[in-house]
Amino acid sequence: MNDGKNQGGGMDSVYFLLALAIILALFWMVKQRRIAAIRHVLNRKRNSGKDKVMEELARQFIGKECIIYTVTSTDSSIQGTVKDVTDGGIVLEKDGNVEAVNLEYVTRIREYPRNAKGKRKTIVF
Numbered sequence: 001m002n003d004g005k006n007q008g009g010g011m012d013s014v015y016f017l018l019a020l021a022i023i024l025a026l027f028w029m030v031k032q033r034r035i036a037a038i039r040h041v042l043n044r045k046r047n048s049g050k051d052k053v054m055e056e057l058a059r060q061f062i063g064k065e066c067i068i069y070t071v072t073s074t075d076s077s078i079q080g081t082v083k084d085v086t087d088g089g090i091v092l093e094k095d096g097n098v099e100a101v102n103l104e105y106v107t108r109i110r111e112y113p114r115n116a117k118g119k120r121k122t123i124v125f
Helices: 009-046 048-059
Strands: 065-070 077-086 089-094 097-102 106-111
Touching: 048 077, 048 106, 065 089, 077 097
Parallel strands: none
Antiparallel strands: 065 077, 065 106, 077 089, 089 097
């Protein structure tokens, strides 16, 4: 009757299809990332003159304590003293730590607000 050889035969094909689906999904994700990188490079070439304008505007804040708002930061803003503006980036210093921010993702730069006595405001909107 049942000799045990056919037990789980249907499960093998399910596992095979599941493995095939995972492999195809991984290839699709790699392809999508490659396409996104190519689009990013093409857009950067197309907008190359606009980056210089933001660089010149950011140079006005060198030596000042600023709040920099970015598209990608998790807390939506980065605070620190602007030390240098280089080709495509801003170098910040805060509490002795140095941080670089890509200018492509900066949406807004503003000097840290101060009250009438010149002290930093504790609540910033």
